[in-house]
Amino acid sequence: SSSAYSDLRHCPYRFFALRQLQLQEDGELDAGLDKRDFGTWLHAVLQHFHEALQDAPTGDAAARTALMDEAAARATRELGLQEGDFLPYASGWPALRAGYLEWLGKHEAAGACFRQAELRARQPLGALELVGTLDRVDAVRPQGGGEPLALVIDYKTESDALTRGRIKAGSEDTQLAFYAALLQDDTLRAAYVNVGERGETRLHEQDDVVHLRDLLLDGITHDMQRIAAGAPLPALGEGSVCEWCAARGLCRKDFWNE
Ligand code: SF4
DSSP states (O other): OHHHHHHHHHOHHHIIIIIISOOOOOOOOOSSOOHHHHHHHHHHHHHHHHHHHHHSOOOOHHHHHHHHHHHHHHHHHHTTOOGGGGHHHHTTHHHHHHHHHHHHHHHHHTTEEEEEEEEEEEEEETTEEEEEEEEEEEEEOOTTOSSOEEEEEEEEOSOHHHHHHHHHTGGGOOHHHHHHHTSOOTTOEEEEEEEOTTSOEEEEEOTTHHHHHHHHHHHHHHHHHHHHTTOOOOOOOOTHHHHTOTTHHHHTGGGSOO
16 A cells, blocks of 8 residues: 555565554544544545535535535544534634635636545556555546546645645655556546645645656565565664654664663
8 A cells, every 4th residue: 555655665664563564553542533533534524525516516605615514514423523523623614615615616617527536446566466545536628628637636634835845755755656556547647635724725736647656666566576585674764754653662763872
């Protein structure tokens, strides 16, 4: 999966512990909705919203706002969240909703159309199989006309600067390239859509995604061949990579200096 390969890139030891040995973090009972839960919730909201809009298309702003609210209530119910869990985010909801709908209007006016949400996909790669779930796939009108192209979209709820950084990182950021590899399509496009809590939604497209996909597939093949041949998997993580790492107690990073 994209996240498993990202673990390998960030720290081979983490990949070994969490993916090859399949060690898991102790389940923690968190009170309330943390940032990660919020992302899960928002993904579900946007899926319900777009599927409902696809079934009963409307351009009416009030109707779209009502559909977003219905989608939010359904996602809250389905995830078993209480109203109180949502409290820290409730005040920002009207701005987020308005910002998203405004962006969507412009996106559609530019020729884009929602096709599918939460698309599960698999692709063979030699002896491996790449697996993943695409947040969303749109159809977009190519400049100059012709058959619509697929636009793979991955939602982000982080700061917009972080999302911009992912695009700038090129081949260092493997997520969009990985998702592109899950669809056999040499004409597809791929972008992050940053849904800002303060009311701004922005699309950040990776212009060179088909080339990055090819580089990624070569990289995965090479890395897996090395691991199969017995390459060591050292703990190379640094900085923010280690901050939230579930294997931190295992690699004993906090004791290295001692
Ligand atoms: S804490 Fe850092 S060095 Fe240790 S396994 Fe995790 S990412 Fe690797």
